[in-house]
Amino acid sequence: MSLFAVLRLPREILFGVGQRHALASVAGRTGRRALVCTDTRFAATLEFAEMIAALEAAGIAVLVHDQTLPDVPRDTVASCVEAARGFASDMVIGIGGGSCLDMAKCASLLLAHGGGLGDYYGEFKVPGPVLPLIAVPTTAGTGSEVTPVAVVSDPECMLKVGISSPYLIAAAAICDPELTVSCPPGLTAITGADALTHAIEAFTAMRRPGDPELPQQHVFVGKSDLSDQFALHAIRLLGRSLEKAFADGSDIDARADVMMGALAAGCAFGTAGTAAAHAVQYPVGALTHTAHGLGVATMLPYVMTYNRRVAAAEIAAVGRALGLDPAGVEDEEALADAAIGEVSRLFAAIGISPTLASLGLPEERLDWTAEQALGIGRLIKNNPRSFDSAAMHSLVRAAYD
Ligand code: NAD
Structure with missing residues (x-):
């Protein structure tokens, strides 16, 4: 039982098929002038045209910025803010994948507080409220x-780089599974596997009583009984439906499960954090643009295997949430092994690369990758089993081929 728990969420979460039609009503309660951040793909859709028409019909002035790029290059945020400068927006709406939502967060931050993005890198650097945000995801993952x-x-x-602050939590999230039906199988797989990794890393994270280095008002940020409930819910839904959504993108029940899974995983890791799989992805992503x-997701089974020695009970609980039959497995250790096997099987079934070599990581950069991963202290500290240099090098080597 946790002695402390913190959960910080949007004021409103609307979930369900057709909920995108509530955008104008939610926005009408939020402001009168909306900067809308999206990308050229979504801006060309009928759904987008309908959403913008509904906002305007509700008397909301709209400025559309549709130049979001994947992974949000810093300069694209500056251009968005420049374009919006004279518009005097009083809210920002992000519609699209995680990149569009993060673009909206960054724009609302800079429009409220000025300066450059670099002023806010890291945790708790945002000095106060940003423009109210409404987030409408079109992927089910981040x-x-x-x-x-x-x-x-x-x-x-x-x-x-990340900017992390409670002020960046959207005022409202509107999650409509119909918006994810257009995701091709590869995108469905990658984003869904991202969500499952969030949920499992949040659930198996180090349980810690509080971090004295953080400012007093943020004393406890980490895994708790509350975040665990969201994580387990996410694992159940993703385990039951990610393969179905991958195999048949028009299966709206599976799409709904996966979107709810991604949302629940976000609720979990938004407080519990993620761990070593994410730490290794930072340098791998820099080298391979994966x-x-x-x-x-490529890293997750290796990290679970590394963590099994100290977190067998938690990994066994992941197995139960994935629907493994406890009656068929002799003990908790065996169930933990079965859970790792099930995650590997699921990821193979949806085409996730099984090794760092298959992601294109050059073998001669393994040592650099391990050193960089070790340097991401907040993620390494959050892993249930600690790392020294030798342990991280062997993890990365094991995941290589
Ligand atoms: P993305 O937003 O980068 O989009 C990838 C591609 O998918 C784009 O070309 C986009 O146009 C397309 N796309 C989006 N929705 C689609 C749809 N419904 N149909 C067809 N194509 C669609 O991908 P993502 O995985 O959602 O987001 C990744 C970004 O989010 C990364 O920058 C990652 O670091 C970040 N991220 C943020 C958080 C967070 O908490 N803020 C958490 C994890 C990851």
Whole structure:
């Protein structure tokens, strides 16, 4: 039982088929002038045209910025903010994949507080409220619609960088599974595997009583009984439906499960954090330009295997949530092994690369990858089993081929 728990979520979460039609009503309660951040793909859809028409019919002035790029290059945020400068927006709406939602978060931050993005890299650097955000995801993966995080790429930083602050949590998240039906199988797989990795890393994270290095108002940020409930719910839904959504993208029940799974995983890791699979993906992504979800998922079975010695009970619980039959497995250790096997099987079935070599990581960069991963202290500290240099080098070597 946790002695402490923190859960920070949007004020409103609307979930369900057709909920995108509620955008104008939610926005009408939020402001009068909306900067809408999306990308050229979604801006060309009928759904987008309908959403913009509904906003305008509700008397909301709209400025559309449709130039979001995957992984949110820093300069694209500056261009978005420049374009919006004279518009005097009083809310920002992000519609699209995690990149569009993170673009909206960054724009609302800079429009409210000025400066450059680099001023806010890291945790708790945002000085106060940003413009109210409404997040409408069109992928089911990142959980950005509910998390306090925005991730960007910056040519001056070798690895991707995050801005983490409770002020970056959207005021409202509107999750409509119909918006994910157009995701091709590869994108469904990568984003869904991202969500499962969030949920499993949040659930197996180090349980810690509080971090004295954090400012007093944030004393406890980490895994708790509350985040565990969201994580287990996510694992159940993704275990039951990710393969179905991959095999038949028009299966709306499977799409709904996967989107709810991604949302629940976001609720879990938004407070519990993620761990070593994410730490290794940062340098791997920098070297190979692998999509975030693919890199973290490739690492997950190796990290679970490494963690099994100290977290067998938690990994066994992951197995139960994935629907493994406890009656067929002799003990908790065996169930933990079966859970790792099931995650590997599921990822293979949806085409996740099984090794770092297959992601294109050059073998001569393994040592650099391990050193960089070790340097991401917040993720390494959150892993249930600690790492020294030798342990991280062997993890990366094991995952290589
Ligand atoms: P994405 O937003 O980068 O989009 C990838 C591609 O998918 C784009 O070309 C986009 O146009 C397309 N796409 C989006 N929705 C689609 C749909 N419904 N149909 C067809 N194509 C569609 O992908 P993502 O995985 O959602 O987001 C990844 C980004 O999110 C990365 O930058 C990652 O670091 C970040 N991230 C953020 C958080 C967070 O909490 N803020 C968490 C994890 C990852």
